[in-house]
Amino acid sequence: MYRYDSIDQQMIDDRVAQYRDQMARHLAGELSGDDLRPLRLQNGLYIQRHGPMHRIAVPYGMLASRQLRKLAEVSRRYDRGYGHFTTRHNLQFHWPKFEETPEILAELATVQMHAIQTSGNCVRNVTTDQFAGVAPDELTDPRPWCEIIRQWSTFHPEFAFLPRKFKIAVNAAASDRAVIRAHDIGLEFVRDPSGETGDSGFRVFVGGGLGRTPILGKVVREFLPWRHLLTYLDAILRVYNRYGRRDNAFKARIKILVQALGVEEFARQVEAEWAHLADGPATLTAAEFDRVAADFAPPPYAPLPDEDLGFSAHLRDDKAFAAWVRRNVHAHKVPGYAALTLSLKKPGVPPGDITAEQMEAVADLADRYSFGEVRVSHEQNLVLADVRKSDLHTVWTLARAQGLATPTVGLLTDMICCPGGDLCSLANARSVPIADAVQQRFEDLDYLHDIGEISLNISGCMNSCGHHHVSNIGILGVDKNDEEWYQVTLGGQQGNDTTIGKVIGPSFAAEEVPDVIEALIDVYLEQRTPEERFIDTLLRIGSEPFKARAYQGRDRRKPAANDSERKVANA
Amino acid sequence: MPRIIQNGAIVDDPRTPFRLPEGASPETVALPAGLTLLPLAVWLARRDDVLALGAPAGVWLDSNEGPEAIAADLGRIAVVGVNFPKFTDGRGYSTARLLRDRYAYRGEIRAIGDVLHDQLFYMKRCGFDAFALRADQNVEKALTAFRTFGNAYQAAVDQPQPLFRRRAA
């Protein structure tokens, strides 16, 4: 992975000094709470329901084992010995002390980590495929591009005070695992579609986003040769910075600007701006790409046969292991190797939470079996990307001892779930207890495996951190007259067929949610053909039978005209 | 006399932004005497009157006013003020970059309004060379803000070469 040189290191050390000074001025009464707020947010520090929350950046999901160990150490020293992985690869500490946060950042800087721009109205952490570099279906490794974007966006002097937050995602594989069309900018690595140049570059999507107005990104440029990446990003951001709405935080994302102008006019303005920037000094060079890409060179894989006899024997003899392999082990482009998901969806534990002991155990597993690296997936799990098939059974045994081998990746209980009302001050409703109730209802593994591939995501409010819009079944917490209710959407998808789900009707009380989900699953089980996943059946028969069953026997109050509006994200 | 930061030093400067009084019209308002920064609307309506006064002209742009409006006049404007109604309104950064990069403006670009210590580093990178800080700011201490970072990744006005073109050297 990318290793800082002395200049990169100096930059984050300078950042720590700057933040320390800002906090000192604040505590001395020289910098007001209002003036500090955007500054602390751009260092990841929120003030939430119970106090501060500190969001640490994990750039495009890559973690070295020593970084994970440092996170464990920090969580013990400055927090309550655990952390929470988010859908944007980041790690949150939910119980730090306000005045100790400069120390946390100083500690992290010793292992090339930081909390830069993990919040605030600026360019956020770029996200990508958790199988980058190892997926058999990828055209190229997206991580050098992510790192180049990370450097461009870090302390960008012109775009630190945008109308709203700004998220960029990169996909370089045949199937999109980064939900790029749900981002402000989605970049898809492609070869020149005209076939004339043999050049590579990006298809550029702009204006996607979840939140209260879910919209999928639209193509503003079919093909952008790679060397123009940064100047083109500058052009998009400049148009947004100048013309994005600043009068209403709910209408300030770039998607609203793209919608208001129409994508053609928006694209025309970007191109007009870019005409002045193209081929300028910010044009990327092959030398820079090569410098960055060298840090992502494949690790020293051993030449192995693709089949491993020991592995095959375990598969045959050990049913529990086989179930885990079926869900949690993924294809690898190098023979004899596999990628695997360490699940953070153990029943009874909030999705994405990890203890300090688990962090250290994962770091040890990475060192022993996966070249010392770990990835964070946007589904809030961890990935060891380079494990020998012959080691899988051992890794499984060790992971299981740590509660990290729940064999449910891609199944109903592999939920994405935001922290919700237990912690987040923006929430309309709690989300973790819902996840917990679903875990309890669907605890039978055979049943889960029988239901098969399905996605169920939960957000505690319209800010949609839990990605509920793009899951087959989405649960959204809403607030009606100060009571927690849950709206259900159906038909959302991520991947190449990314789709925004549709609300099925009036919301449900918390205790109804598991029944409703079970009702939806029952319709699927009754109606499916042998090959169909939940989403396939839904698309074939339509949502009516599902809706009818969900509301069967339920006396619905008239839905409130408008689920009450709460605050916008960024506390 | 207001103290501002100009080219890295603290100086006294009499030029303050003139704001159109309530109900006054740009066409008929009495022009302030001496060095000033005029609102865009007044400049556009009274350019010839202003130039006839002979003093080096100053114009300020609000955050919703782009540099396009004065692009043709820049040769006759000594100081362009860029207003930050709130420091979180970042449009002024693009305004300054366009003035320098697109219109090759070499006069003074002065940040006015909600101008705070912690924004100075980015402002300077975008081409500001003068800063009229908000009244409660410590101007002496603010001078240190320009040294916050020893380097920067992006191409900008103060360093037109991005770091990746300078790393090897």
Ligand code: SF4
């Ligand atoms: S979706 Fe709402 S409740 Fe959940 S973390 Fe985001 S802002 Fe908080």
